[in-house]
Amino acid sequence: MKKFAIFLCLLLPPLIMSLLIKLHLFSYALGKVDSWIGFWGSYLGALIGAGTVYVVTSKQIKEQRKIQLESIREEHDNALRREMKQYHFRNQIDKIEEFYEIIEEFLDTLTKCSNDFTKYVTYTHVLYGGQDTYTNEEEAKFKAEIKEIKAEYYNWIHLLNRLNFKISRLSLYIEDTSYYAKCISIQLDEFINELKAGYKDKYSFNKFLVNANQSSLNHHLKEFLKLTSQLLINVLEPKLEQKIKEMRIDKV
Structure with missing residues (x-):
């Protein structure tokens, strides 16, 4: 259809001009018919040439714009992928x-919790271990310390469980890392149960003072x-180095 339209545009103007020249209206025009035919031929030829240039130029501009838009879109997609x-x-x-930070806080909390339990064992041993060398003031002080430690250990358990949840998440x-997270969770449950049992029995010092290195808590x-240590050395450190390296390479 488009080719047919172009064919008509090329064929019809000469035919139309040849018919118009024969009209009575054009008999008043100065000059010869041949001259007017030449003029109109040049004029129409110029129009057709200009139209052709316009069509070709418009098409080139559209194609160029399309290429530019595709280039911009591709660059945008690449930038988005890089980001x-x-x-x-x-x-x-x-x-x-x-x-790293959670593991560090977890170990620090375990250490503080263990230190508190060591104080509890020490104070209960003084009070109930058959040592009557303390004064009434010292006895009141030890009992107050024990009460404070037993109240605080609930906070330690809450904090340890919260940190364990973060490790699992x-x-x-x-x-x-899931294997290590599960093992830590299992060990924590056993540790807390052992801790609770130790705090419930004021004579638990008998077990922990006989051989502290072999006690369940120390285990x-x-x-x-x-x-x-295995988690940090075998998993987290290599992964951190790898991700930093990959990020640097991707930036290049």
């Missing part, structure tokens, strides 16, 4: 660094240190 990859790397690095985002503390 998303950088965000992914940064998010992974943040999660790993957060894991972070393990969902970082590969190869759990050693397991915590072992698990967290």
Whole structure:
């Protein structure tokens, strides 16, 4: 259809002009018919040439604009992909660094909790271990310390459970950490049960003072240190180095 329209545009103007020249109206025009035919031929030829240039130029402009838009869109998509990859790397690095901080806080809380229990064992041993060398003031002081420690240990348990939840949550985002998170959770349950049993019995010092190194609490503390060390050395540190390296390479 488009080709047919172009054919008509090329064919009709000469035919129309040949018919118009024969009209009575054009008999008043100065000059010869041949001259007018030449004029109108040149005039129409110029119009057709200008129209052709306009059509070709418009088409070229549209094509060029299309190419530019495609280039801009492609560059935008590439930039968006780079930003998303950088965000992914940064998010992974943040999660790993957060894991470091949680593990550090977890171990610090365990240490403080264990230190409090050591004080509890020491004070109960003085009071109920057959040592009557303390004064009434010292007895009141020891009992007040024991009461404060037993009240505080509920806060330690709450904090340890909250940190354990954070460790479990972070393990969902970082590969190869779920095993360690589960082991830490199991050890924590046993540690808390042992702690509760120790605080309930004012004579628990008998078990913990006989051989403190072999006590269940110390065993759990050693397991915590072992698990967290393996987690940091075998998983988190290599992953952190890898993500930082990948992020730097992607920026280049």
